[in-house]
Amino acid sequence: MPETNRFLDYAPAPESTAILNLRESYGLFIDGEFSDGHGESFPIISPATEAKIAQIATADASDVDRAVAAARRAYSRTWTKLSGADRGKYLFRIARLVQERARELAVAESLDNGKPIKESRDVDVPLVAAWFFYYAGWADKLDYAGLGPNPRSLGVAAQVIPWNFPLLMLAWKIAPALAAGNTVVIKPAETTPLTALIFAEILQQADLPVGVVNIITGAGDTGSLLVNHPDVNKVAFTGSTAVGRAIARSTAGSGKKLTLELGGKAANIVFDDAPMDQAIEGIVNGIFFNQGHVCCAGSRLLVQENVKDEVVDRLKARLSTLRLGDPLDKNTDIGAINSRAQLERIRELSNIGEQEGAERWTADCEIPKNGFWFAPTIFTNVSTSHRIAREEVFGPVLSVLSFRTPAEAISKANNTPYGLSAGIWSSNGSRVLGVADKLRAGVVWINTFNQFDPASPFGGYKESGYGREGGRHGLAAYLTGAALESSGRGSSSAALTKGASK
Amino acid sequence: MTRLAVPKTYKLYIGGKFPRSESGRVYPVATSKGVFLANAAQASRKDARDAVVAARAASSGWAGATGYNRGQVLYRIAELLEGRRAQFVDELRLSEGLSESAAQRQVDAAIDVWVWYAGWADKYVQVAGNGNPVSGPYFNISTPEATGVVAIIAPQESSLLGLVSVIAPALVSGNTVVVVASERAPLAAISLSEVLATSDVPGGVINVLTGSAAEIAPWLARHADVNALDLAGADELAGDLTWIDLQIAGAETLKRVLPPESGVPTPSVERITFFTETKTVWHTKGII
Numbered sequence: 001m002p003e004t005n006r007f008l009d010y011a012p013a014p015e016s017t018a019i020l021n022l023r024e025s026y027g028l029f030i031d032g033e034f035s036d037g038h039g040e041s042f043p044i045i046s047p048a049t050e051a052k053i054a055q056i057a058t059a060d061a062s063d064v065d066r067a068v069a070a071a072r073r074a075y076s077r078t079w080t081k082l083s084g085a086d087r088g089k090y091l092f093r094i095a096r097l098v099q100e101r102a103r104e105l106a107v108a109e110s111l112d113n114g115k116p117i118k119e120s121r122d123v124d125v126p127l128v129a130a131w132f133f134y135y136a137g138w139a140d141k142l143d144y145a146g147l148g149p150n151p152r153s154l155g156v157a158a159q160v161i162p163w164n165f166p167l168l169m170l171a172w173k174i175a176p177a178l179a180a181g182n183t184v185v186i187k188p189a190e191t192t193p194l195t196a197l198i199f200a201e202i203l204q205q206a207d208l209p210v211g212v213v214n215i216i217t218g219a220g221d222t223g224s225l226l227v228n229h230p231d232v233n234k235v236a237f238t239g240s241t242a243v244g245r246a247i248a249r250s251t252a253g254s255g256k257k258l259t260l261e262l263g264g265k266a267a268n269i270v271f272d273d274a275p276m277d278q279a280i281e282g283i284v285n286g287i288f289f290n291q292g293h294v295c296c297a298g299s300r301l302l303v304q305e306n307v308k309d310e311v312v313d314r315l316k317a318r319l320s321t322l323r324l325g326d327p328l329d330k331n332t333d334i335g336a337i338n339s340r341a342q343l344e345r346i347r348e349l350s351n352i353g354e355q356e357g358a359e360r361w362t363a364d365c366e367i368p369k370n371g372f373w374f375a376p377t378i379f380t381n382v383s384t385s386h387r388i389a390r391e392e393v394f395g396p397v398l399s400v401l402s403f404r405t406p407a408e409a410i411s412k413a414n415n416t417p418y419g420l421s422a423g424i425w426s427s428n429g430s431r432v433l434g435v436a437d438k439l440r441a442g443v444v445w446i447n448t449f450n451q452f453d454p455a456s457p458f459g460g461y462k463e464s465g466y467g468r469e470g471g472r473h474g475l476a477a478y479l480t481g482a483a484l485e486s487s488g489r490g491s492s493s494a495a496l497t498k499g500a501s502k
Numbered sequence: 503m504t505r506l507a508v509p510k511t512y513k514l515y516i517g518g519k520f521p522r523s524e525s526g527r528v529y530p531v532a533t534s535k536g537v538f539l540a541n542a543a544q545a546s547r548k549d550a551r552d553a554v555v556a557a558r559a560a561s562s563g564w565a566g567a568t569g570y571n572r573g574q575v576l577y578r579i580a581e582l583l584e585g586r587r588a589q590f591v592d593e594l595r596l597s598e599g600l601s602e603s604a605a606q607r608q609v610d611a612a613i614d615v616w617v618w619y620a621g622w623a624d625k626y627v628q629v630a631g632n633g634n635p636v637s638g639p640y641f642n643i644s645t646p647e648a649t650g651v652v653a654i655i656a657p658q659e660s661s662l663l664g665l666v667s668v669i670a671p672a673l674v675s676g677n678t679v680v681v682v683a684s685e686r687a688p689l690a691a692i693s694l695s696e697v698l699a700t701s702d703v704p705g706g707v708i709n710v711l712t713g714s715a716a717e718i719a720p721w722l723a724r725h726a727d728v729n730a731l732d733l734a735g736a737d738e739l740a741g742d743l744t745w746i747d748l749q750i751a752g753a754e755t756l757k758r759v760l761p762p763e764s765g766v767p768t769p770s771v772e773r774i775t776f777f778t779e780t781k782t783v784w785h786t787k788g789i790i
Contacts, residue, residue, distance in 0.1 A: 248753035253746030
């Protein structure tokens with residue numbers, strides 16, 4: 001090992017899986033208890049070792065019916081009969097139980113998803129607790145949510161979530177839905193249902209009334225049955241733009257309220273006056289956090305031409321210090337790619353990047369024998385027409401483009417059908433605010449990246465979807481009121497047009 | 503001796519100009535009793551696309567103007583309408599068969615709706631935005647801004663008030679619009695365009711098409727440079743087409759779609775915010 005890299009020579013420090021108390025197989029969580037699914041069950045594996053974790057049930061049409069019926073019963077008989085204060089107390093209980101079982105959840109998440117334990121332990125799970133804690137307090141304060149007096153819940157919410165932040169996405173969906181008074185049927189991703197199923201045990205410990213949250217597992221077919229179920233009032237989906245489009249089509253005209261959080265191809269813009277140490281860390285965090293399996297990842301680095309070489313050199317040096325390997329090791333920076341299918345997708349797009357003429361650099365790191373891995377990779381000489389600069393790779397692959405003027409940076413940043421997030425690095429206060437104004441993206445991080453908070457709305461422009469999750473805005477997705485009737489308008493100004501039409 | 507009147511040629515309003523339909527087509531517009539009034543331009547797919555190009559080109563200037571400025575420009579429309587009140591009352595009496603007083607009520611309401619929405623331009627951000635108390639050293643603020651180009655099917659009834667009630671709210675936040683006017687009674691829409699052309703609204707901010715909504719709307723719904731659809735007047739389209747088909751077409755580019763409603767939409771702040779996107783900006787704070 002070269003002298004400069006000797007400091008990387010850590011002893012392994014794996015988190016023990018002894019804290020887990022997993023079952024061999026998991027059923028569907030409907031009406032407060034686990035029951036068998038009628039579809040074909042399937043195994044889930046650790047993407048780091050390919051070892052089987054458990055056998056998971058598949059919900060077929062009859063199971064989806066059962067789950068939606070349970071949610072409907074709970075909606076009309078129990079949940080809507082409770083005061084907002086009591087709904088809030090259940091959510092507070094859930095937040096506390098998540099905190100109590102935080103280590104167990106973090107280990108399970110890293111085992112099932114492949115993300116480094118330092119991320120599941122320090123980011124995912126603490127945010128899960130924060131999300132429930134934040135929305136718990138809203139449950140009895142909905143009149144202050146800015147949606148007019150007495151906003152009402154919608155009914156049964158069908159929620160389908162992705163595999164990149166399994167438990168965190170569950171929290172983003174369930175917490176506001178319950179605070180607003182809805183009941184839920186949620187389907188975690190096929191490859192990452194484990195923490196959702198442990199969360200079902202937390203709901204039992206919280207003594208949440210049965211049927212208020214139902215957790216069903218399966219693949220895309222199960223998700224499709226759920227969002228298209230006629231007795232569902234609300235659909236919330238996080239995932240790919242292709243599936244989001246299909247859901248927008250199939251729910252058109254149904255009266256179901258729809259929110260979509262879809263793909264992204266975020267620009268991370270670095271000006272020559274950026275605080276460079278922080279910028280390098282921010283770029284690394286922006287694209288290599290969670291192996292790049294982040295819809296808002298800063299996958300397009302736009303760097304001002306006069307500092308491009310410096311930035312790329314420093315990035316390569318920094319990436320050479322990242323440790324790839326066992327997700328449960330506390331020293332691991334880069335975990336496993338979540339699935340073989342995703343690994344193939346990343347490989348395919350990276351190969352196309354090379355074929356299209358971009359220059360590939362990959363960090364020199366040892367790849368474990370089993371499991372799915374992709375070393376941090378940077379493409380330079382990327383042009384805006386390259387597929388790696390246009391399509392969502394959803395992996396640890398950064399495309400570097402350059403610009404000369406702020407106007408060029410803005411124009412390149414906005415040159416995408418997506419509009420989820422963007423980053424700006426510069427010490428010039430008026431410049432960053434001016435650029436932020438011009439970016440067509442739902443979240444703009446200035447001199448930081450990949451920050452999330454339950455109080456902060458998150459969601460996209462354009463083909464990155466619609467609706468917001470988080471904050472006061474996140475409640476609007478789960479409520480209706482005088483001011484929000486499906487197409488009726490507010491009453492405040494009705495007098496203006498009263499009697500004017502025939 | 504009675505004077506022989508000079509009738510007006512009604513054309514489209516695209517990019518601040520008044521072109522005929524590139525297709526050369528017109529369709530006859532009659533009074534409610536069937537008396538010929540005028541030939542209106544029957545807009546084509548190409549006209550719709552030209553209108554979207556004009557709307558997109560006008561987008562950054564209009565969205566980039568201050569709320570105060572947009573508010574004044576919108577208010578100016580109300581001022582000009584007030585001065586042309588008699589003309590619009592006549593036009594509505596003829597084309598919709600309204601009594602003098604009913605026509606007056608509609609024109610007055612249309613003017614008042616402009617004034618109401620004009621006042622929102624520099625306020626809706628305060629109502630719909632938010633400073634967010636995140637758990638960390640960050641300045642964090644959410645503000646709504648225009649979604650971009652909004653394609654609108656205007657209500658078929660109350661041809662002036664209906665039109666104003668759908669275009670004004672989209673304009674407040676800085677959207678630019680392509681609107682398909684009431685098919686049966688399109689004349690007030692074109693007369694309104696003449697008001698717009700002499701107001702301070704930049705060309706391309708409002709584009710008005712006349713003709714068949716069923717023919718034009720699918721092209722707008724599929725157009726990749728249209729961000730949102732307001733289907734206010736699309737509940738009864740000609741032929742087999744329904745508003746749901748338009749929503750499905752819009753799903754391809756994930757357009758924001760406001761479904762139809764019966765009658766003239768009531769003015770509301772939700773009509774403004776529906777056509778906005780919330781942007782949340784985080785900035786690091788120094789720890790002092």
